[in-house]
Amino acid sequence: MGDIAAGRPGCASCRSRGFVGSDRQAGLCRQQGRRCQPDRRSRNRWQALAVAPARAYSCRRPHDGICTGLRRGRSRIHCSLRSPEEIMYRYDEFDHAFVAERVAQFRDQVERRLSGELSEDAFKPLRLMNGVYLQLHAYMLRIAIPYGTLSSRQMRMLAHVARTYDRGYGHFTTRQNLQFNWPKLSEMPDALADLASVEMHAIQTSGNCIRNVTADHFAGAAADEVADPRPYAEILRQWSSVHPEFSFLPRKFKIAVTGAERDRAAIQVHDIGLHLKKNDKGEIGFAVYVGGGQGRTPLVAKLIRDFLPEEDLLSYTTAIMRVYNLHGRRDNKYKARIKILVHEIGAEELARQVEVEFDKLKDTELKLPEADVQAISAYFAPPALPERAEGWESLARWKKADPAFARWVRQNVQPHKNPDYGMVTISLKPIGGIPGDATDVQMDAVADIAEEYAFDEIRVSHEQNLILPHVALADLEAVYRGLVAIGLETANAGLITDIIACPGLDYCALANARSIPVAQEISTRFGSPERQAEIGELKIKISGCINACGHHHVGHIGLLGVEKKGAELYQITLGGSGDEHTSIGEIIGRGFEPDKVTDAIETIVDTYLGLRLDPSEIFLDAYRRVGPQPFKEALYGSSSAAEAA
Structure with missing residues (x-):
């Protein structure tokens, strides 16, 4: 990915000021964020890698200064022929070399940090580029799992890293990533090198960039699927990886893609949500949602394009990113997400500005040729499933x-x-x-x-x-x-004990309260299979702070850990949902102490069981039918008590 991304100095101005290439991985000068001018001249937005004729189309988004092996002409997304055992995109020589170089860069940066040459302030942006966070007690390493797909070989490597560099476990997240909570900083480059050997990395799992592109976890198999979203997630992944224009956004940026009638990817609480659909002619395209998110200002995304042709995916997404990069706020990180921009100027105005930018891009190299889409899709062809009628x-x-x-x-x-x-x-x-x-x-x-x-x-x-x-x-x-045999036979998918919870105050430096002990206590209270079956579908989601990593805003029952006068409290929200009928949960009243929150959940559940029309009416439907008042009265006795601080 060029002189900059490969760790070599870029423009003469940067070299004269002593900036090392490994500290400038996104290709931006430190002088007002201006793009530096690499020594080489490859200027097209997309260029194709030279490949042998026997291989399928090969294409990548190049960066200024891209190295040898490129040919001029129309760009392509990179892809090689899929062997029968492959289930996902496979790295080529370029990918392997790039990821190995990033590991080498980070190894050098870690050595400089440990030697004292780099302060923590100087090291912070470098480690974040490589998925390393500083938690409450130790560094944490977040590994990308693109669109949530793993091979057995990759899972075994994650087990190896957990065993060798951590404390024998890993934590799977709501964004289809994996986190290791206890690796030593000095050993992280070795862990990343091991992961690179199975085509895994931690690039863009943190920082103000485009994060891991997520997708429906049932993609390619679900009966209600219109089209497999993973090829498009892979195209977006290649396009966005170390993209020089979008590596220093106003704030982090999250994209999700689904291709089914049911939304299992929570696209309406993402910065961009893409819903694959077919038009009246049977052509594949996308409904485009923009401006969703949780955190301290939860908002449901707005539909800004009802149907975007498949070929315009990258040009339209680039247009959205450019409008956001230009107009997103950089003076206040709490108002820097695109959801705030959409809220302030309105969805119609945002859509208008995006269309203006899109008009400039739609006939450029960003247009996706059908051959390229088909070539990438070949990586995700379903396995040949033999008949097993028995x-x-x-x-x-x-x-x-x-x-x-x-x-x-x-x-x-x-x-x-x-x-x-x-x-x-x-x-x-x-x-x-x-x-x-x-x-x-x-x-x-x-x-x-x-x-x-x-x-x-x-x-x-x-x-x-x-x-x-x-x-x-x-x-x-x-x-x-x-x-x-390994203790993973719990039959609770979608039930009250299938709780989503962030690490909370046990690990996170930002948390106000513990999430894990509360989740464990609720799970234990409702652990009886008969009790869970009686309650039916009910999704509890717990966040230890307002950043909402536990997605509490879209839980049927949401718990938010807050701090008041030095004590932990849990605020309860009801009626949230992250599916195709996305809704933000309503705050039900004052918070509960840790030793009382499980009793409060039981009161809510008992109230629901008494209100539902029949066992087929799930909690969310019953809540939407009757509203919050019966639950407030059951919890607090009166609305005035509910509102008391």
Whole structure:
């Protein structure tokens, strides 16, 4: 990716002032953020990598100063021929070299930090470029899992890193990433080098840039899918990686893509949400949502384009980014997200400005040729699923013989496009456990199960669970037994104990309150399978601070940890949802002390059970029907008591 990204000095001005290339990974001068001018002249926005004729189309977004091996002409997204065992985009020589160079750069930066040459203030922007945060007690390393897709080989490497560099576990997040909470700074470059060997990295998992592009965790397998969103997520990933124009945005930027009728990617609480659809002619395109987000100002995204043709994906997204980069606030980080810009100028005005910019870009090299889309899509072709009709008879027999297995199938297995198969949710929410955590032993075992029974493919869900997207019904009993052996057989997907929780005050320096102990106590209180079945679908989400990493705003029941007079309190919201009918939860009243919050949840649940029309009416529907008042009265006795501070 050129002289700058490769760690070599860029323009003569920067070299004369002694700026080292490894400290300028995004290609910007430190002088007013101005783009420096590299020594080489490759100026096109996109250029193609020279590849052998036998390979498929090859294309990448180049950067100014891109190195040898490029040819002039129309750009392409990079892709090579997909071998049968591949389930995702595979690195080429360029990718391997670039990621290895980034590891080498970071190794040098870490050595300079440890030697005292770099202060923590100077080191901070460099470590953030490589996914390293400073938590309450130690550094944390966040690993990108693009669109939530992993191979067994990659999962085994995550287990190796957990075992070798951490304390034997990892934490899966709501944005399809993995976090290691205890690695030593001195060993992080070695961990990143090991991850690079299986085509993984931590680039752009932090900082004011375009973050990991996320997607529906059932992509490519769901029965309600219009089109697989992962090829488009990969195109966006390649386009946005170390993009020199968008590496220093006003604030972090998150994109999500879904291609199904049900929104399992929470696109309306992202900066850009893309919903794949077909027009009247059967052509693929996108509904484009902009300006969603949570945090201290939760807002639902606005639809600014009902149908964007597939070929315009990059040019239109670039137009959005340019409008935001130009007009997004940089004077106040709490008002710097694009959601605030949309709120202040209005969705219509934002759409108008985007269209003006789009008119300048739509006929440029950013237009996506159909051949390139098809070439990338080849990486995500579904596996050849053999007929397994015997699965139905076997499944019925096993369910009859084992009620626990029957309960697991009912709750954790969803219908597949192919009726002989199912999509398996591996719950990382054992009763009384820490939401989203998996040990190295569990990760290794899941890799083995996926390799044997799920075509070597694993997904990470937005609910902090794992997914096996293609499992034959005939193999479900064997998969279940394998999960029982490692303690991951909990049958609670979508139920009250399937709790989303951020790390909270146990780890995070920003948190006001603990999330994990509260999640554990609620899980234990409602752990009975019979109790969970009685309650039905109910999503609890917990955040330890206003940044809302636990997505409490879109929980059916949301808990926000706050600090008041030195004490931890939990504010409750009701009625939130992150699906195709996204809504922000309503604050129900004053907060609860840690030892009273689980009792409050039980009061809410009991109130719901008494109000619902019948067992088929889930909590969210009942709340939307009756409103907050019955719950306020049950919790506080009167509205005035609810409002008391």
